[in-house]
Amino acid sequence: MILFETFLHTLEITLPVFAMVFIGLGLRRLGWIDTAFINTASALVFRATLPTLVFLSIVRADLSATLNPGLLGFFALATLAGFVFCWLWAAWRVPYDHRGVFVQGAFRGNCSIVGLALAESLYGDFGLSAGGLLIGVVIVLYNALSVIVLASYQPGEKAGWWMILKDILRNPLIISVFLAIPFAWGEIGLPGWVMTSADYFASLTLPLALLCIGGTLSLGGVQAGRKTALSASMMKMVVLPALCTAGAMLAGFEGRELGLLFLFFACPTAAASFVMAKALGGNARLAANIIALTTLMASITVTLGVFALRTAGLI
Template sequence: MTSSDNIFSLLDIAFSVTSPIFIIISLGAWLNHIKFINEEFIRIASKIIFNIGLPIMLFTNTASHDFNKLINLTHLAIILATTIIVFIVSQLTASQFIENKRDKGVFVQGAFRGNLIILGLAFCSSAYGEKGIAIATLPMAIIIIVYNLLSIYTLNASLLTQSFSLKKSIDDIIKNPLIIGIVAGLLVNSTKLPIPNVIMKSSHYLSQMTLPLALLAIGGSLNFLQMKENLKPAIAASVFKIVLSPIIMITLLLLFPIEKTAAGVLFFLAASPTATASFIMVKAMNGNSDLAAKIIILSTFVSIITVTFGFAMLVALNLIALN
């Protein structure tokens, strides 16, 4: 096999990992377009996903895997470093892409805050199954906390509001069903409490339902109309999130090689597009929600290219594993 044949083969494998995710997102967008689903469906589906499906899935994956392999300080340091670097770079350069100073926080949040909970986990699950979800669980939990703190800081700084305080953020983190599920799973795992088979089977059924339903909801919530305004900062923030972030991650993986499946998981987390939660927070703080929405839309659909090529390149470099 020639080198070009090998590259195309790897791209085909990488595309087989990423394309099902974007097909389901596109299906959600189309179903919303033809009015088969609506905002009420998306609202109820989101409540089921975030309050029941994902917490149970994360609990059982955390509780049932090797405890020593779940906690890895190197993994945490790499994903934290990637996030902090993107945050600092976007803070320093935001003024080059925005006209209104109030949009700085919206731009910065869109540049660093990834959709780990849905798309990050979906990529990990598609590539590595339950093992990938288990490896992603603790880094994801830590980064979610960091995301919230950094988002509050940058949005408050540019919008000059105290709507989101540090105390409220900490309260929200403690009460977050995903964090509760992960912490409960770690406690069960560390104490070696047995998990009844009926719970494992029920969780498996929920896991099979949760991520596809979440992807449909994301697709249904994306609005492709009115894409002309705020396009320049939206493109720039999207480049930070789906190009700069994975490049930094790849650089760190070259400098600090780790186990190849874990490397793949960290790449997917770093390369995931902007989180839909960023829109919700901006909307609540009376910021430029139109810009926030455009960053989500652009980064989500362009990431099918960046994630696919990045995954194939890392496999070619023998930095990450295939399933």
């Protein structure tokens, strides 16, 4: 009975997030949303509403509780270790032309949207503020490592490192994190009407972004996926979350910190990996298949992972 109640509570955490994804898929198939809407809404989320949400979550945070250098450092090291592990596996098991896309799809998670939504669902304001700080680490690492591995295998156009650095520094999420920290650290308040208006605007973020993720899914693409896409998806959704979460437990993380790390490790592959692969001459179809497969798998793997950790009393 206790296990059943725990499982139901776990579904209450994960189902709202993934239900929005599948609603987006349904709306696209009904023709109620189209590519133009998805492109516009995605740009609005990335450039404005999501940075606002991250800014507010950090401004309201108690940095003494949420700014955890150990947590940020472990996440960075685990991401690097996962990246190296995926590359070694790809060098052994994946055809040469597919290795770059395989590695990116296997290690690059959609933390900014799915991870943050799950963190808020499980931990509320703490999940948003601590997750927002983790996103700063995510953006820098994911972009730099993706360029390294894609440029190593693909014959397409090479992105210069100065351009990549400028893109990172101009990233709206990075800017929002750096702008918010002084406000939170100095406990600088903003007028009530500003905070209320910002809350209204930021509240658009997660439902709109999740609908767009669902709207970009292609079941036909999933059916056309091959062994490489499935292998990368299993690496992203099962192998790496299990290894990294076990490593976090051995490192002494527990409770909310362990739960937050698991959610970020267990995110499906980021949609940005398709854009990056296409820009650097990679196999865009393979990248799209990995995104679709991992997003579909996430509703099961994340739910089971949270259930297992909660049943064990670890989060």
